[in-house]
Amino acid sequence: MSTAAYFEQIYQHPDPFQYRDRWYEARKRALTLASLPRQRYRNGWELGCSNGVLTAELAARCDALLATDLSAAALAEASVSTQAHANVRLQQASHPDQWPQGRFDLIVVSEVGYYLSPQDVVTMATQLRGSLADDGLLLACHWVHPFAEARTSAAQVHRTFARGLEEAFCYQDADMLLQGWSAEPVSVARWEGLR
Template sequence: MTTAIGIAGFDKKFQEDADPWGTFANRDEANKRRAIERAMGSRIHGRVLELASGNGSNSRMILQHSLRLVACDGAPAAVALTRRELSDEPRAKVYECALPAELPVGRFDLVVAAEILYYLPPAKLARLARNFDRLLSPNGSLVLAHHHVRFADAASQPAGVHDRFTAMLPFSAQKQWTFRTGRWVVDRYQRAR
């Protein structure tokens, strides 16, 4: 069995290849990006947080639906790639932060987390969920996008990761929208006031 990948592993991947999963060019990744965009809805959100921005392949699209975007990743090479992708965008800030220990300060109207939750062991996933009480604004939205098929370097089972994570949140979150393919799912949740 392969060991779960951590920050050092992701950093190495992004140092060796700026797009190790083909997120800019792959048609399935483009479809997932469109599903994330649909999940965000048609309105412009105020302050938005993107967790695990990777190489920034979703960041510009997320920014188009935001007044301000804070993008973060734990891998320094990924942070550098996201900064390069958003270098011409004064409404975007990019930070290095290792989840769940380091999170940006303040509340966000929308949080987008794609391809990160199953890389966190259960205790870290629970800690991240607890932090959402101070992270997500009352009536804020949460968009989750993850594979649901098993793969070797995940720390936990991909199938059902959205349900497990939202069950750990310290507040009620109602699922409002979902789109599922044979490989991945995108869900939007609304925080109850």
């Protein structure tokens, strides 16, 4: 089964990963949002937005937010989740083959990198760096345990994304890896003029 067919099949259920109900998912979203060093972003992009649960929370931190997903069914759910946010633009796309124009000061890749082949991860990492604004942040968050559909490990995805960028933050526990990178990381204290 192709990756596209797999996601269309699982999104016959509106919340196949239980983003709305699981504490693991709620905690991961809270950690993701808390790790962002800036309170606001001009132009954000969330790759693999799924049903839009995280998208809605990112929208509150972005002036404009592009949210892409491979699955039309997932995007239909995301449109419901984000209906209160006029700054969100949803788009169906298969990455890394289809790529948006523009540069982003926030790019979020959560729970999608390991579905790609190792070569596609390399291609995507190169394209992500090219789409990152000079002051931009690339954030990635992935489940660290092997599973049947994973084609690349979370660790390999993150090592590949990190090439050519400086680490801004890292959080890891027994289940997840959350990291951010930037060309020139700036701490929260520096953003706020405390140092």
